[in-house]
Amino acid sequence: MESNEVEIEDAPPGYKSYVWQYFGFLIKKDKDGNRVTDKTKTVCKLCHAVIPYTTSNTSNTSNMNHHLQRHHKNVKTAPEKTSLPKGQLTMKQVLTPTLPPSSPRAKQITRLIGEFIADYMAPFNMVENRKFIQMFNVLEPKFKMPCRGHFSEKVIPEIYNETKQSVKEYLKNVDCVALTTDSWTSRATQSYITITAEVINEKWERKSFVLQTRELSESHTGVNIAHVLRNALSEWEITRPQTTIACVTDNASNMDIAVRESGLHPHIKCLAHVVNLASKRGLAVSRVARLLGRVRRITTFFHKSTTASAVLTNKQTQLELPRHKLITDVQTRWNSTYDMLAHYLEQQAAVSAALSCPGIRRNAREIDTLDNSDISDVEDIVKLLKPLKTATTVVCDEKEPTVSLIIPLKFMIEQSMSPDENDTQSQTIANMKSAILLDISDRYSGDCNDMLQECTALDPRFRSLSHLNDEQRESVYARIREKASALHEQRNQVG
Numbered sequence: 001m002e003s004n005e006v007e008i009e010d011a012p013p014g015y016k017s018y019v020w021q022y023f024g025f026l027i028k029k030d031k032d033g034n035r036v037t038d039k040t041k042t043v044c045k046l047c048h049a050v051i052p053y054t055t056s057n058t059s060n061t062s063n064m065n066h067h068l069q070r071h072h073k074n075v076k077t078a079p080e081k082t083s084l085p086k087g088q089l090t091m092k093q094v095l096t097p098t099l100p101p102s103s104p105r106a107k108q109i110t111r112l113i114g115e116f117i118a119d120y121m122a123p124f125n126m127v128e129n130r131k132f133i134q135m136f137n138v139l140e141p142k143f144k145m146p147c148r149g150h151f152s153e154k155v156i157p158e159i160y161n162e163t164k165q166s167v168k169e170y171l172k173n174v175d176c177v178a179l180t181t182d183s184w185t186s187r188a189t190q191s192y193i194t195i196t197a198e199v200i201n202e203k204w205e206r207k208s209f210v211l212q213t214r215e216l217s218e219s220h221t222g223v224n225i226a227h228v229l230r231n232a233l234s235e236w237e238i239t240r241p242q243t244t245i246a247c248v249t250d251n252a253s254n255m256d257i258a259v260r261e262s263g264l265h266p267h268i269k270c271l272a273h274v275v276n277l278a279s280k281r282g283l284a285v286s287r288v289a290r291l292l293g294r295v296r297r298i299t300t301f302f303h304k305s306t307t308a309s310a311v312l313t314n315k316q317t318q319l320e321l322p323r324h325k326l327i328t329d330v331q332t333r334w335n336s337t338y339d340m341l342a343h344y345l346e347q348q349a350a351v352s353a354a355l356s357c358p359g360i361r362r363n364a365r366e367i368d369t370l371d372n373s374d375i376s377d378v379e380d381i382v383k384l385l386k387p388l389k390t391a392t393t394v395v396c397d398e399k400e401p402t403v404s405l406i407i408p409l410k411f412m413i414e415q416s417m418s419p420d421e422n423d424t425q426s427q428t429i430a431n432m433k434s435a436i437l438l439d440i441s442d443r444y445s446g447d448c449n450d451m452l453q454e455c456t457a458l459d460p461r462f463r464s465l466s467h468l469n470d471e472q473r474e475s476v477y478a479r480i481r482e483k484a485s486a487l488h489e490q491r492n493q494v495g
Contacts, residue, residue, distance in 0.1 A: 006050070007035070008043045019064040022046055022075065025053075046072055099142040109136075109143050114155035124148040124156075167209050168237050174199045176244040179264065181229065181255075183220055191216045193225065195232050206400055211236055222257025229262040251277060251443075266451055269443065271406050272395050275413070278440040279334035279388050282432040288381060291374060292329075292337065295344050297367055298351060299326040308360050315350040322346065335392050338385045341378055348375060380429050387416040388436075404459035406444065407452050411467040413440060454480050 008024035026041040040054040042064055049071070051063045068075055099106040113127065125148055126132055133145050146155075171177065178198040185191050194213040200206055211232060218224045229247075233239045247264040249255035250273040259267040283292065302308050303326070316323050326347060329337040344351065352369050354360055370378065391409040395401055417437040419430065444452055453476045456462045465473045 006043055006048050008045060008048075009037050017061045019061045019068065022068060022072070023051070023064050026050060044068075044072075046075070097142065098144045099140075101144070101146070105140075106143060109140060110146055110150075110155060111159075114151055114159050117151060118156060118159055124152045127151060167211070170201075170207070171197065171199065171209075171236060171238050174201065175242065176200070176246070177238055178246045178248065179229075180248040181225075181258075182250060183216060183225070191220065193228055195229070197236075197238075220254055222254040222261060225254060225258035226261035229258060229264070233262070266448060268403055268406075268448065268452075271409060272392055274410075274440060274443050275388050275391050275395075276334050278413070278436045279337075279385065281439040282385070282436040283334065283337060285428065285431045285435060287377070287428045288432060291370070291377060291381070292341075294368060294370065294374070295340060295378070296328060298355075298369070299328040299340060299344065301364055301367055302326050302351075302354075303328055305360075305363065308354060308364070311357055311360055312347075312350055312354040315353040316347065319350055319353070321350050326351070335389060338382065338389050341382050341385075345375070345378060345382060377426070377428055380426055381432070384416075384429055384432055387413055402455070402459065403452055404455045404462060407449075407456045408462050408467065410440065410444065450476075450479065454483075 007027035009027050010024050011020040022045050023042040024045060026038040026043050027035055028038055030036050040052065042051050042053045043049070044051065044064075044067060049067060051067055053060075053063070101107075101110075116122065117124065117126065127145055127148050136143055136145060176199065180196045180198070181193060183191060183193045192213050193216045195211045197209045197211050198206065199209075212235075214228065216224070216228065233245070238245065245264050246266050246268060247259045247262075248268045248270060249259060251269050256267070283289065302312055309325075312326075313323060315321075324343055324347060327336065327340045327343045329340040331337075348370070355364055355367065355369055391413055394409060395405065398405070414437060417433045417440075419433060453465070453468070453472075457465055457476050457480060465476060468476065
């Protein structure tokens with residue numbers, strides 16, 4: 001122990017250990033008589049004992065703690081630990097500027113951000129966006145935004161696994177599942193195949209699930225796609241023998257093979273794709289193809305030339321026409337060809353006026369406007385394609401399209417494509433009708449046609465089956481009665 005005349009300097013406020021309530025640094029005089037603080041030694045405020053603070057360039061409070069425990073047992077040493085109910089925050093946590101990541105509030109916010117990313121397929125780097133973080137600083141100032149890696153490696157996988165398990169449990173309780181599958185290519189030229197599932201539960205509620213989108217780097221053969229389908233059935237545990245699994249695909253031959261190899265039945269071809277194929281057959285008629293080429297050159301010219309586009313807009317205003325832009329079709333989507341022709345007919349007066357301007361004509365020497373005969377043919381083509389456009393619109397606009405629509409829409413198209421006395425006036429239209437009718441008539445034949453007719457009869461909108469004769473209609477009703485009776489007996493045996 002040293003004398004009681006030692007001088008003591010309190011520790012800085014940043015020193016958080018409880019021992020600094022009872023200790024300070026030693027103040028001594030140098031050889032010139034100046035007062036200096038010795039940071040290597042501390043002094044006990046209770047007994048003025050001098051305790052070493054720094055040893056081998058390491059500062060710690062162990063010596064001071066031992067001194068208090070040995071010589072001042074009556075003082076409060078370490079802070080008391082309090083036990084709080086699970087989930088309750090300490091006073092320090094309440095007053096802290098940020099929420100602890102483990103707190104229920106922080107977990108809830110993080111989870112909701114993850115669900116937002118999943119629902120809207122937002123990029124993970126959204127959580128690093130300055131404005132996004134600023135918004136949360138206003139909504140919940142105590143919340144600290146986790147990094148993108150936390151969402152991509154933990155939050156989203158947890159949500160996926162929970163959702164996947166929930167969907168698998170749901171699919172276990174249904175007797176019938178309708179799968180839809182299609183392959184597609186991204187802008188980065190990577191090939192993928194997507195599989196969805198549609199079910200109707202016991203409450204007659206329709207539920208839709210996107211089961212998976214997986215890269216398919218192998219050749220898109222029927223065997224390879226069948227392998228993907230079988231793996232999906234196994235992964236999602238919908239391979240029970242008593243489950244009826246239908247499959248909807250496009251009309252490609254590889255899909256025929258894939259569905260057959262996977263043992264799925266019935267196999268239903270997408271009506272929109274059927275209409276697309278039939279329409280393209282009609283548009284491939286030589287006279288029509290040449291007209292499309294000429295219209296396509298005109299629309300492309302106005303898309304590429306800002307000057308021509310401005311002149312066209314001016315002519316539209318002068319002629320009091322709608323200021324609609326011309327459309328250039330995408331050859332893989334026939335309805336865009338219909339829209340291209342319809343818009344051209346609407347704007348053909350403005351187009352002719354714009355192309356007649358000297359400044360525009362010099363740059364459009366290889367473009368020929370359509371004469372009266374051409375315009376008449378285009379009008380007939382648009383009129384002919386109208387039922388096909390209607391069928392496509394009905395299928396695409398339906399929030400819950402069902403297979404009961406297929407036969408009525410197909411019948412409507414076949415009726416509109418049937419030859420009539422007006423076809424003698426236009427060989428072009430007669431050739432288009434023949435090509436479209438030949439393509440669409442062979443679709444949905446055999447057992448598939450029988451099943452679709454039964455679905456149509458069960459739809460209150462079409463139950464009269466007005467497209468069939470009396471004998472065909474009665475045959476459909478008889479099959480439905482037979483299947484209903486068998487199902488009723490099966491239910492009674494199970495009960």
